[in-house]
Amino acid sequence: MNGMDVDQPILRLRDIRKTLPSGRRLLEIDELSIHAGRCLLLTGANGIGKTTLLKILSGLEPPDHALVDCDGTHLLWSVARRRFRREVIYLHQEAYLFDRSVTDNVTYGLRGLGLSRAQVAERVQRSLEWAGLSHLAARNARELSGGEQQRVALTRALVLTPQVLLLDEPFSGLDEESRSRTGFLIQRLKSERVGMVVTSHELLPMSGIADEHLELHAGRLVPPTRSVQRASTGHRPREVMAPGEVAYFDTKGGR
Amino acid sequence: MDGLGEATLRALYLLIEGDGALWNIIGVSFSVSGGAILISAPVAMVLAFLLAYVSFPGRRPLISTLQSLQSIPTVVVGLLVYMLLSRRGLFGDLHLLFTQTAMVIGQIVIAFLFVVPMAHGVLAAADRRAWETARTLGAAPWRAMLTVMTELRFGLLAVAIAAFARIITEVGTSIMVGGNIESFTRNIPTAIALETNKGEFAQGIALGLVLLVLALLLNVLLGQLQGKGEMR
């Protein structure tokens, strides 16, 4: 390990336990860490519990038990979760957009943070420009195409500058071009020090992006049977793309 | 029948001419039922939301019970409210029996029992991702609840309108706890039910027409809301 990798994880959980109402033990994970600027790829068979794990990490679903390392002590996840709630955002496999305009969707999480109207409007506008969505700002988000909806959902999360993003099957249902765009985006977020957990049943789109790859098997995180080409370790991509260069993230117009 | 045609003409005349007694009756109906729905629907919807989104012991049986109370006979509600408000009842000291307030209370109960299971149906069938998205974007539980309800506004408004249609046409509770007192607690249904046998056909028909037109309008509104709800 070189010097750049010894930094504290943003989030380290221990003893994550989840049992389904049916009595099936879904998760028995000893340890899981999320680091700034690193991407953890999580694979595993359908129905094995990947989505459930991400929902637990985001606080959407309560585990039966979990501990979190917090300032040198272990706290119950149920107690410490509040501290992380705003820093960890879960993105559904299929984005859910509110039945409102694109602008209202992106504004949603910025309410109640003590920002002035002008500050909120400015941040929203900047994010929409960044994502190449400005020309759709006034449209109802439900009327957009699938790819556009995914971009709105991502922008809606990124405008909150979370420390951790949990992406559930971000490549499913995308064509080749959108896949590589999403891959680029994950790279870009890494360079902006966002910690990520990505579930995927496909390895290819994640090659060269994932820093770590674990497989969920019988409730535990194990080394994967098939592995993905890791991101070169020891350094992080330094080049941060200028906003003008994010056209790859933009399917239509907006250039 | 000559009598019926003549009475209908007289009914239209009464409506157009702005007959004071007639419009007073219509006014009582709208203020009582309007007040009842405005008070009960929001509370009922919050309860429906809790039933759909919070799990607690006894939730299933509670939902089943409420579902079976949905179309409780209005005279039964009338009886219960009567007993509570009568002089020896629990709230007898308030002297509310045979007032508009008593009618509002009765209709609140009917509307509440109607809205809770209906709204629960709408909320329970809705996409859970709405709630999850709101929460993961940092919304507090109460705000996430309002967001979910806003997403379902067409369906929930349709429930409220159907409840309004039920209480503005109900007779049982209004007669029992209102007492059909002229220009005070006499509303459209009680006037039709009790005044017609005095030979006041014209007034009965006029009021019947008002209810019919209202029912028609509410139905058109419901149809449009359902269309919108399905579109999205």
Ligand SMILES: Nc1ncnc2c1ncn2[C@@H]1O[C@H](COP(=O)(O)OP(=O)(O)O)[C@@H](O)[C@H]1O
């Ligand atoms: N709310 C729930 N109640 C009961 N079982 C559930 C619930 N959510 C998920 N499950 C079950 O948990 C298992 C894991 O689901 P999920 O986390 O979605 O798996 P994955 O994302 O890996 O496909 C599945 O067997 C699923 O049927």
Ligand SMILES: [Mg+2]
């Ligand atoms: Mg899944």
